């Protein structure tokens with residue numbers, strides 16, 4: 001079973017305590033009424049779905065209940081970093097050299 | 104055995120029903136009713152609530168603070184489970200204590216934003232005790248329950264197979280399971296199966 005590090009609880013916890021919350025850092029448009037339908041659909045539905053490192057929201061739903069963000073490699077399913085909501089996406093070099101992500 | 108005065112076996116008139124499981128090295132008991140609250144608020148609100156409630160709300164993740172017949176369990180960074188046992192037996196005593204505590208906490212908080220929800224009847228507690236307690240729990244709980252990883256005083260929400268519980272380590276060989284009432288038969292059944 002995958003262990004995921006919750007930055008709020010400060011511990012590694014089994015994957016089943018968590019829910020995936022979709023791609024991270026998708027900012028809601030400041031003025032939605034200024035967008036046309038195509039742009040709004042982009043915001044609502046279009047996600048990057050990369051092969052490799054992706055930033056995602058996760059929620060520790062059966063633990064502290066909080067959302068946080070994580071960098072995960074979609075090829076290996078390895079968590080490279082976890083960070084709190086509102087913090088900037090960590091740069092990958094830092095992430096690959098010592099972040100205490102889940103294993 | 105339990106290092107808190109909070110839990111005791113279910114009431115005398117239910118004594119026959121209090122025992123869920125008794126085997127060498129393992130005992131599972133239904134605990135008597137408690138007044139229970141979910142408190143939510145920031146650090147300032149939590150500080151005031153702890154004073155009124157009679158047990159400080161712990162700031163450290165996964166911590167529980169038991170003081171006499173009161174306990175405050177960290178559930179999240181702005182969320183606590185508050186437990187209190189009345190002096191007298193009976194549901195009526197629980198109800199009276201819950202009203203009293205709700206009033207006192209609300210008075211202490213005043214205009215400080217917070218949420219206090221009475222969940223006294225939402226949860227029931229099961230006490231799992233004995234040398235085999237951790238092993239029995241680990242048939243259904245996916246956490247490392249070694250004393251190093253899960254020391255006495257740790258409390259956390261987690262899963263018991265498919266049911267969400269709050270697991271609190273009361274002693275080296277004693278745990279309390281706080282579980283929603285309708286999930287309790289499921290949890291008890293799985294504990295009996297082992």
Ligand SMILES: [Zn+2]
Pocket residue numbers: 006007008009010060063064065066
């Ligand atoms: Zn957590």
